Amino acid sequence: MEKENKPFRDEKGDLNFGDHKFDWDKFRLWQGTYVFHFYNEERNHHFPYFGLFSHDDEAYQNAIKDPDYAEVSLYHTPENPPFDFFIKYHNWQLSLLVIYFKEVFEEKSFLYGYHPQNKYFRLILPKTLHYKILNVINDYELLLIRDLILELIAIAQDIYVDDVFHWEGKEMQAIINTAVRKHIRQLS
Numbered sequence: 216m217e218k219e220n221k222p223f224r225d226e227k228g229d230l231n232f233g234d235h236k237f238d239w240d241k242f243r244l245w246q247g248t249y250v251f252h253f254y255n256e257e258r259n260h261h262f263p264y265f266g267l268f269s270h271d272d273e274a275y276q277n278a279i280k281d282p283d284y285a286e287v288s289l290y291h292t293p294e295n296p297p298f299d300f301f302i303k304y305h306n307w308q309l310s311l312l313v314i315y316f317k318e319v320f321e322e323k324s325f326l327y328g329y330h331p332q333n334k335y336f337r338l339i340l341p342k343t344l345h346y347k348i349l350n351v352i353n354d355y356e357l358l359l360i361r362d363l364i365l366e367l368i369a370i371a372q373d374i375y376v377d378d379v380f381h382w383e384g385k386e387m388q389a390i391i392n393t394a395v396r397k398h399i400r401q402l403s
Contacts, residue, residue, distance in 0.1 A: 244337070245270045249369040251340035252376050259384075261376045264341055278339070285342040289362040290333060308363040309333060320370055335369050 222230045252261040265278035278284050290308070292301045313331050348368065352361050381387060 241270065247333075247335055248337040248339060249335045249373060251338065251344065251369070252372060261380060264339065267339060283341045283343060285340055285345045287338040287340070287345060287365060289336050289338065289366055305333075305362075308360060311360065311363060312367070316367065320374065333366060335366050338365060338369055 222232045225231045250263040250265070250267045252263050254261050265281055265284060266274050267278055268274070279286075290305045292298060292305070309331065312333070317331070348365065349361070352358060352364055357364060382391070
């Protein structure tokens, strides 16, 4: 039988589970990254492009090798001054996000007293999809708010995949329609 590695207490009495370094920089990078999804009709499910389900280094290295791989950096700020223009510009885009979309995306920062912030600063998607989105942005002369639009699309897709898609199935539609009919009968 294998010996179990049980935690022990150090001189302060804290539990020690062993030394392992956690890469906080990589964690923060992936926390602000959105991987676009595609719909698989056979499985009736959305999957992330390039098989990037989590912070898997091996899957990420394989994705980078894909010729259709694109990694888009949003709200880029130069490494050297002057920063003032970029700070004002990015804050302006954030204010547009809050003013026009806080109800849509249920931005509760103000309710809890927090300052809103951008959800994503890095996007991973196929080049072909990225070019299609950029073509629409250019066609409507919205290049000035390109980063905001890309982030809006990512937020909207994230909400759709996680919260909305499930309710579009036949079974869920039957539940919704039944509830609506019962509610209408109660009102009559």
